[in-house]
Amino acid sequence: MALRWPEPIPTLQKEVRQYGWRRVIFMHLDELVTRVTAGIPLTEVRNIIRGEPPPRPNPRVKPHTEGFILHIKPSFYHEAVTRLYPTFRLGLLSFYLFLIETITGIFLMIFYTPSPLVAYENMLRILNNVPFGQLMRDIHRLGAEAMVVAVMLHMLRTFFTASYKRPRQFTWATGVLLLVFTLFLSFSGYLLPWDQLSYWAVTIGTSMAEATPPPALGRIVNLILRGAPDIGAAGLLRFYLLHVIFLPLLLFFVFFVHYYKVVRHGLSLPPEMEAVGDDTARKVPPEKRVPYIPDIAIQEALWGIALIAFLVIGSAFFFDAPLEQHADPLNTPLHTTAPWYFLWLQGLLKDPFLLALDRLGLPRPPATIYNSKTFMGVILPGLILLFLLIMPYLDFNISRRYRDRRKALVAGLVGVAAWTVLTYMGTPAFAVTSSADVEVLQEFMPLNPDPLYGEGRVRTIPYEQLVPGTYDTRNLQPPADAPKLAHVLEELKHRIEGDPHLPQGYALVRIREVQPGLKRFEIAIYWTKTKNGQPVLDPEGKPVIEESKRAIYLHRDSGHGGE
Amino acid sequence: MFDLATRRIIGATVLMLATVITIGMVWLTEEQRMARFEAMHKAKAIENGALLYEQYCATCHGPEGEGVPGKGPSLNPGVFQHYEQLKAQGYANSLRNFIKLTIAAGRPIRSTYRSEEVYAEAMPAWSQDFGGPMRPDEIENLVEFILNWQAAGPAPAPTPSFTAVGSDLTQPLPPGDPKRGEALWNQEVKQASGIAASCKACHSLKPGEALVGPSMAGIATLAAERIRAPDYKGQAKTPEEYIRESIQQPNAYIVEPDKYAAAPGVSKMPATLGNQMSAQDLADLIAFLMTLK
Numbered sequence: 001m002a003l004r005w006p007e008p009i010p011t012l013q014k015e016v017r018q019y020g021w022r023r024v025i026f027m028h029l030d031e032l033v034t035r036v037t038a039g040i041p042l043t044e045v046r047n048i049i050r051g052e053p054p055p056r057p058n059p060r061v062k063p064h065t066e067g068f069i070l071h072i073k074p075s076f077y078h079e080a081v082t083r084l085y086p087t088f089r090l091g092l093l094s095f096y097l098f099l100i101e102t103i104t105g106i107f108l109m110i111f112y113t114p115s116p117l118v119a120y121e122n123m124l125r126i127l128n129n130v131p132f133g134q135l136m137r138d139i140h141r142l143g144a145e146a147m148v149v150a151v152m153l154h155m156l157r158t159f160f161t162a163s164y165k166r167p168r169q170f171t172w173a174t175g176v177l178l179l180v181f182t183l184f185l186s187f188s189g190y191l192l193p194w195d196q197l198s199y200w201a202v203t204i205g206t207s208m209a210e211a212t213p214p215p216a217l218g219r220i221v222n223l224i225l226r227g228a229p230d231i232g233a234a235g236l237l238r239f240y241l242l243h244v245i246f247l248p249l250l251l252f253f254v255f256f257v258h259y260y261k262v263v264r265h266g267l268s269l270p271p272e273m274e275a276v277g278d279d280t281a282r283k284v285p286p287e288k289r290v291p292y293i294p295d296i297a298i299q300e301a302l303w304g305i306a307l308i309a310f311l312v313i314g315s316a317f318f319f320d321a322p323l324e325q326h327a328d329p330l331n332t333p334l335h336t337t338a339p340w341y342f343l344w345l346q347g348l349l350k351d352p353f354l355l356a357l358d359r360l361g362l363p364r365p366p367a368t369i370y371n372s373k374t375f376m377g378v379i380l381p382g383l384i385l386l387f388l389l390i391m392p393y394l395d396f397n398i399s400r401r402y403r404d405r406r407k408a409l410v411a412g413l414v415g416v417a418a419w420t421v422l423t424y425m426g427t428p429a430f431a432v433t434s435s436a437d438v439e440v441l442q443e444f445m446p447l448n449p450d451p452l453y454g455e456g457r458v459r460t461i462p463y464e465q466l467v468p469g470t471y472d473t474r475n476l477q478p479p480a481d482a483p484k485l486a487h488v489l490e491e492l493k494h495r496i497e498g499d500p501h502l503p504q505g506y507a508l509v510r511i512r513e514v515q516p517g518l519k520r521f522e523i524a525i526y527w528t529k530t531k532n533g534q535p536v537l538d539p540e541g542k543p544v545i546e547e548s549k550r551a552i553y554l555h556r557d558s559g560h561g562g563e
Numbered sequence: 564m565f566d567l568a569t570r571r572i573i574g575a576t577v578l579m580l581a582t583v584i585t586i587g588m589v590w591l592t593e594e595q596r597m598a599r600f601e602a603m604h605k606a607k608a609i610e611n612g613a614l615l616y617e618q619y620c621a622t623c624h625g626p627e628g629e630g631v632p633g634k635g636p637s638l639n640p641g642v643f644q645h646y647e648q649l650k651a652q653g654y655a656n657s658l659r660n661f662i663k664l665t666i667a668a669g670r671p672i673r674s675t676y677r678s679e680e681v682y683a684e685a686m687p688a689w690s691q692d693f694g695g696p697m698r699p700d701e702i703e704n705l706v707e708f709i710l711n712w713q714a715a716g717p718a719p720a721p722t723p724s725f726t727a728v729g730s731d732l733t734q735p736l737p738p739g740d741p742k743r744g745e746a747l748w749n750q751e752v753k754q755a756s757g758i759a760a761s762c763k764a765c766h767s768l769k770p771g772e773a774l775v776g777p778s779m780a781g782i783a784t785l786a787a788e789r790i791r792a793p794d795y796k797g798q799a800k801t802p803e804e805y806i807r808e809s810i811q812q813p814n815a816y817i818v819e820p821d822k823y824a825a826a827p828g829v830s831k832m833p834a835t836l837g838n839q840m841s842a843q844d845l846a847d848l849i850a851f852l853m854t855l856k
Contacts, residue, residue, distance in 0.1 A: 051568060120700060128601040131593050135586075298568050302575045309578040316585045325611065326700045514627070516714045518609055553613035558606035 038067030040293070048294045060293040072256075074263055076289040077296055078281065081267040086161045089303050090154035091262070094182075096307050097147035098251070101185075104140040105244065112192065114240035116233050119194035120326045127323070138315035144186045146311070148341050151182045159412050162400035163268040167279060169392035171261040174254055176388045181251040183341055188243035190339055191236060196448045199327035200336040202239070203231055204346060208377030218374075230329060271400035324448050333448040334438065335428035343426030344419050348376040350431055352422075428452050436501035437525045437548035444492060444523060445552045455560070457488050458521055458552065462561030466519045466554060471509040473497075484561070492523070502527040503535070514553070522551035605707060612708025615701055619689065628712055632750065633683055633761020636674050639712040658713075663706045668693050673833075680758065681833035683765045683775045725755035728845045729837045730811045732798070736846040744851025747844060755841035760848065765832070768855070775831055776823060782806065783856045789818075806849050811837045 015024045030042040037045070039062025047054070054060050064075040081087055111130055112122045126133035155175060158164050164172035191202040210222040227234025266281030274280045290296060338346045351372045354364055364370075397405060424430060428451055433439065442450055445458040465482035473493040478486035489509060496505040505527035512520045529536040529544040536544045554560055565573065589596075617626070623635030630637030636645075646658050654661070669688035673681070689695035690702055697705075728734060746752045750759040765775035772778050786802035789795055797815040799805035808815050813832035817824050825831045837845070 051566065117699065124604055128597050128604060131597075132589065134596065134600070135589050295568060298571050298575075302571045302578075305575045305578050305582070309582045312582045313585050316589050325607075326698070328698075514613060515609075515708075515711045517606075518613060518708075518711060520613070551614075551617070553610040555606035555609050557602045558610055559603045 038063040038070070039065075054291070058291075060291060063293065070292070072259065072263060073292055074266070075293075076284065076291050077267065078269060078284045079288045079290050080269050080273055082290050082296065082299065086157070086163075086270045087267065088153070088157055090150050090157055092300060092303055093307060094147060094150045094154055094178075095255070095259075096304050097143050097150060098255070100143045100308070100311065101140060101147060102248065104136050104143065107136045108140060109244060114192065114237050116194055116236055116327070119192065119236065123193045123195070123323055134320075135312070135315055138319055138321050139311045141321035142315050142319050143311055144189060147182055148186050151179050152341070155179055156412070156416070160409065161268070162271055162405060162408075164392040165395065165398070165400060166392075168261070168265050168268065171258060171265065172392045173389050174258040174261065176385070177254050178251060178258055180385065181247055181254065185243065185247045185251065187339060187342065188239045188247060191231070191239045192243065193323055194236065194327045195322075195324040196327055196331075196333055197322055197324045199231065199329070200333055201338055202235075204336055205338045205342055206231070208345065208349065208373065208381075211371070211373040211377045213371075213374050213378065232329075268400075271402060274400075276399045276401060276404070322449070331447075333450070334434060334442050334446065335432065335451050337428060337451050338426065340423070343424075344422035345377070345381060345426070347422035347425030347430070348380060349373065350425055351376050352425065355431065435548075436499050437527070437546075440492075440495055440499065440502075440525060441523060441548065441550045443495065444488070445521065445550060447550075447552070457491060458523075459554070459560040461485050461488055461554075463517075463519070463554065463556045465561075466511050466521065468511045468513050468519070471511075473507045473509075496525060496527075503530055504528045517556040519554050520551055521554055522549060524549040608704045608707040609711050611701070612704035612706070612711075615697070615705050616708055619697075620705070628709070631764065632759040633681070633764030635682060635686070636680060638709060642709065643713055659706055659710060662709055663702060666690070666697075666702050666705055667695075669695075680839075681761065681835050683761070683831065683833070725841050727756070727838045728811065728840055728842045730834065731837075732804075732808060732811055734842060736807070736842050736849070739846035739848075739850025739853075741847070741850040741854050744847035744849070745854075747848055748851055754839050754844045756839040758839050760840070760844070761836070762848070773822070777818060779852060779855055781855060783853045789816075803849055803853060806852050807845065810845065810848070 012024070015027075019027070026042070033042045033045060034040065040048075040059055044054070044059050048060070061075040063070040064073065065071065108126065111126050111133065113119065123137075126137055130136075158172065158175065187202070187205055190205075191198045206222070206225055209225050210218045212218040212221045222229070225235075225238070226232075227238050265279070266284075268279070268281050337343060349372075353376070354372060357364055395408070397408065399405065402409065434442075443453045443456065445456045446453055449455050461482075461484045465485045467479045467482050467485060469479075471478060471489055473489065473496060476486075476489055476493060478489050492507055492509070496502055496507055499505060502525065505525060507526070508524045510520075510522040510524070512522075514520050525548045526545050529546050538544050616628075620635075623631055624638050625631050625635075628637065628639030628641075630641060636642075642662060643658070646654075646661055649661070656664075665686065667688065667690035670686040673683075673685045687695065689697045691698055743752065747754065747760045748762055750763070753759050762779075766777070766779045767774050768779055770778060770780040772780075783802055786799075786805040790797075790799050790802070790805050795816055797805070797808050797812075799808045809832070813830040813834055813836075814828060817828070817830045820827070823831050840848070
């Protein structure tokens with residue numbers, strides 16, 4: 001039997017004839033809106049905008065059952081979790097940041113090739129030849145830092161409000177994985193600009209891989225990670241693929257497991273709102289329900305817009321992603337640091353245990369028994385991670401009340417304090433000292449921007465004030481029309497004369513114009529060589545004078561002098 | 564005044580407007596920003612190039628690019644003048660590429676573009692592609708630095724007129740002044756051609772130190788022995804004549820050809836040094852060398 005329509009398809013013309021055109025337009029618009037919103041008709045959209053209560057049955061829950069995007073979201077929240085406390089929206093913000101990173105990241109991928117031959121040139125091209133290139137890069141970088149902060153704070157919040165407890169232990173474990181993935185996502189992206197900053201930060205960050213015990217395995221781990229004994233073309237490609245494919249996919253997958261569990265168990269209520277041992281997140285009394293549409297949706301949209309505004313305005317006016325000189329594997333900057341969220345690891349690698357033994361005057365254990373790098377760089381961080389993963393399963397205190405959790409809260413605060421101290425220990429401000437003259441030169445004119453001293457004081461002098469000549473700190477006579485130069489020379493004089501490791505120290509500063517618009521700035525430091533506090537004498541009985549020099553070049557247009 | 568949801572919507576609208584305005588401002592200033600960044604990056608490239616020049620190039624081409632006699636030709640303005648010559652002969656590539664190529668790949672032979680100047684060695688290859696130490700970005704920086712000299716405009720090099728002693732061994736020499744000879748050796752005074760003597764680029768005065776050529780320590784004594792040696796084929800009868808012959812006709816007799824010959828029968832020592840000096844210069848230099856007993 002031939003297939004036949006039960007009745008002729010109503011044509012637009014017939015419809016208009018039957019209902020009138022105004023009604024037909026409304027009908028079709030209504031149908032369109034209902035389809036797009038997965039179930040909310042046009043009249044109901046109007047009611048939502050007017051702030052009217054939903055009818056019964058409530059059509060506003062339809063998108064949760066019919067639509068793909070909202071089916072994972074709860075159709076109502078407990079009123080207690082819709083305020084800033086206890087969630088601070090940190091999970092939501094982390095997810096938003098992941099989306100923003102994906103979008104800006106794809107934009108940057110268009111202009112980037114993961115090869116040491118062109119990667120840095122690509123960065124320059126993004127900055128000088130791609131409209132919005134700098135804005136996108138700044139947002140990507142600021143967003144990455146914000147995401148690390150948001151995810152870390154999210155974990156701390158969950159710990160302090162005891163939201164990890166039964167039945168949410170597994171949610172916590174997936175969250176710890178998400179934190180690890182976030183850190184490695186950020187870290188893997190760190191290398192891609194292929195400048196001195198990224199190259200050496202990642203060299204430091206990956207240096208513990210080699211310490212994985214036993215040594216044979218350590219070598220293999222290092223080779224797998226870097227693609228060669230040192231970071232080069234193979235390492236850059238590996239980090240790129242980790243950054244743009246592997247880690248995002250992994251994070252995306254684990255995120256859905258995490259969020260499914262969050263919704264499955266309900267957002268945990270503030271601890272003081274339920275009886276000890278109870279979990280009432282899923283039993284929301286009708287009068288406490290806040291519907292997702294429209295209240296929570298508006299709130300979430302506000303947070304998203306606020307976040308975008310923060311990133312765009314912050315990047316446009318206040319934040320520039322750093323780009324230093326081209327990576328140079330042969331030239332290690334004096335003060336090299338890991339990214340800030342791994343400074344605690346760098347602090348651990350300075351080994352507080354051995355430093356404490358030294359301070360107490362006790363002998364260090366032999367390296368065969370206690371290998372500092374292996375223990376502090378691999379075993380201890382591994383144990384910390386394992387502990388974080390299984391921590392909820394080890395916590396037998398069923399109460400979520402703050403007053404019942406004094407030990408846990410103190411332990412948490414001690415952990416945060418230890419992290420802060422280790423982070424400080426990881427900075428070059430702690431227990432890294434080169435010779436006194438090198439420190440002075442680094443402070444005044446580092447060859448690469450220094451984590452402690454920035455671009456250095458010499459680079460704060462405007463070009464016009466770099467008056468050619470030789471200046472002796474023992475008898476300073478800077479030109480009158482160069483106040484900034486005079487100031488820096490004065491600082492140099494005080495810095496050298498106040499340094500106990502540079503007895504009778506002074507400096508000769510030579511400024512010379514080498515090319516139109518290009519000046520050479522040299523600092524030569526001289527001091528008396530001493531041994532056990534006594535000046536060392538040469539065969540003729542005169543004190544031996546030591547010398548240390550460094551020169552940099554300053555071009556009129558290179559942006560020094562506070563431009 | 565408004566309920567919470569309305570306040571949130573107002574807040575979101577304000578923030579969205581602020582974002583859009585910011586993006587608009589970035590859009591309007593983007594062209595200038597990109598141009599500024601490019602200028603700044605070029606300036607930084609020149610700064611980096613200057614450091615590289617000081618480290619790798621200045622020993623042979625001089626700290627100001629003025630050239631070092633016997634080691635490397637002038638770049639400022641030499642390289643610009645040389646490029647003009649090449650262009651007149653039909654060289655089609657750009658100045659930038661000419662400089663870049665010369666730095667990256669070096670020169671197969673010693674520079675000869677000015678007949679009166681001679682150099683001990685050919686320019687080595689600097690790019691990592693050709694076995695040198697420099698990365699491509701470093702070569703780019705160096706090129707920016709060298710091109711920046713051109714901003715000052717090329718300065719014409721003066722060419723004084725004089726009679727060169729050449730390779731003629733028969734021309735009688737005036738009495739030599741060892742003091743002036745030493746000054747010539749140390750490049751404190753210039754030869755009659757206005758070019759500093761290039762001897763010390765290749766010859767050390769320290770005993771046993773062989774640079775490109777052998778040490779000149781004790782040359783007076785050595786010269787007296789040389790002319791009596793069985794394998795000596797030159798025409799010199801006295802030590803003075805031996806030294807004179809070595810300067811004016813370095814191929815007449817090559818000591819230790821394994822070490823000091825560029826090709827069989829051709830000394831590494833340039834045969835055109837005589838073109839730079841007057842008879843007086845030569846006599847003074849010989850007089851100085853004869854003091855090195």
